[in-house]
Amino acid sequence: MRALAPKVRSDLFAGVLPFVCxxxxxxxxxxxxxxxxxxxxxxxxxxxxxxxxxxRLLDRSSRVVALTREGEVFxxxxxxAVASVRGAREAMQSIQREPxxxxxxxxxxxxxxxxxxxxxxxxxxxxxxAFRFDVSDRVAHLAAExxxxxxxxxxxxxxxxxxxxLRRTKWVTVAAPSxxxxxxxxxxxxxxxxxxxxxxxxxxxxPTDWTFSDGKRTRTWPMKGSLLIDHGTSLLDxxxxxxxxxxxxxxxxxxxxxxxxxxxLLSSASAKGPDVRALTTAARSSSANVRAFIAFVVDALE
Numbered sequence: 315m316r317a318l319a320p321k322v323r324s325d326l327f328a329g330v331l332p333f334v335c336x337x338x339x340x341x342x343x344x345x346x347x348x349x350x351x352x353x354x355x356x357x358x359x360x361x362x363x364x365x366x367x368x369x370r371l372l373d374r375s376s377r378v379v380a381l382t383r384e385g386e387v388f389x390x391x392x393x394x395a396v397a398s399v400r401g402a403r404e405a406m407q408s409i410q411r412e413p414x415x416x417x418x419x420x421x422x423x424x425x426x427x428x429x430x431x432x433x434x435x436x437x438x439x440x441x442x443x444a445f446r447f448d449v450s451d452r453v454a455h456l457a458a459e460x461x462x463x464x465x466x467x468x469x470x471x472x473x474x475x476x477x478x479x480l481r482r483t484k485w486v487t488v489a490a491p492s493x494x495x496x497x498x499x500x501x502x503x504x505x506x507x508x509x510x511x512x513x514x515x516x517x518x519x520x521p522t523d524w525t526f527s528d529g530k531r532t533r534t535w536p537m538k539g540s541l542l543i544d545h546g547t548s549l550l551d552x553x554x555x556x557x558x559x560x561x562x563x564x565x566x567x568x569x570x571x572x573x574x575x576x577x578x579l580l581s582s583a584s585a586k587g588p589d590v591r592a593l594t595t596a597a598r599s600s601s602a603n604v605r606a607f608i609a610f611v612v613d614a615l616e
Contacts, residue, residue: 329363332356333371334396337389340379413606414442421465422451424546425590425615428565432614440606451517462598463607468588476599478608481615483563483587485525488576492556500559503583506537510558513539514549524561527585563587565615590615 335345336356346353364371371385381389421429426449437443448461470477493510500506503526513521521542523534540558543549546566553560554575564587570576592608594601 329359330392331396332359333363334389334392336360336379337381337385342379411602413440413603416444416446417462417603417607418446418460419463419607420448420450420461422467423449425465427547428614429611436610443603462594462604464593465611466593467590470591475593476596478592480590480592480612481565482589483565484584485561485587486564486567486584487559487561487579488553488567489559489579490554490556491577493558494577500579503535503580510540511537512541512549512552512558512560513537514546515542515544525585526583532585
């Protein structure tokens with residue numbers, strides 16, 4: 315026969331928290347301020363607790379509230395229970411603050427290698443987080459298409475969306491050491507007319523002009539190229555193989571320049587590139603998932 319569970323009073327904790335706060339602060343007013351209620355409500359709750367226990371817990375005869383002997387015994391038993399409940403609530407709040415569930419993000423093709431290659435680090439840090447990516451150069455509508463975050467590059471129209479700057483960029487012109495050894499290094503932008511230039515074809519189907527600065531103004535140059543290609547990774551592969559010179563954003567080749575896979579050319583003429591920004595709605599901006607992903611992308615693009 316199954317034993318009946320012991321009956322638990324529904325008012326087991328009634329008045330306990332007001333009593334503990336009052337005892338710890340030696341003040342009904344202090345306890346009231348801590349719990350966001352009136353002093354009268356605290357006094358009434360403690361009085362009801364004393365009536366239920368059949369003992370006096372607090373001595374109200376002096377200006378400072380003092381514990382009776384029974385009150386000291388009761389406080390010693392109640393404090394660990396209150397601390398345990400507080401700890402349990404904080405643990406639940408911590409779980410809610412930890413990224414979990416699915417986050418949906420749209421970002422352009424140019425960022426895909428950096429996001430995806432670094433993703434294991436984020437997945438390890440937050441194992442309860444899942445990802446849905448839409449890699450596309452089209453401009454997605456966050457609210458209509460249920461994206462949590464959209465990462466975009468360049469000038470953005472004014473809107474009600476929350477924008478976070480992820481990285482400022484610059485245009486860098488690079489070539490493989492084998493190409494420079496074979497063809498020489500251009501000393502000026504005009505010298506590029508004598509070189510094999512590898513050009514990226516943008517989403518609009520047109521080759522992207524190269525951008526340079528003389529320190530005072532920025533100009534675009536419609537370079538003539540030996541290769542037109544609409545895939546950024548393949549453009550870099552062609553340049554790495556020594557096919558020619560290309561111009562890309564600095565974060566795309568930072569590591570390759572440091573390791574010597576690429577040589578930066580015309581560095582004094584480098585111009586500012588498009589800013590990289592994360593967009594989200596005001597309602598989603600405080601989400602733990604969104605905050606974690608945005609911080610991750612900032613690190614991935616360093």
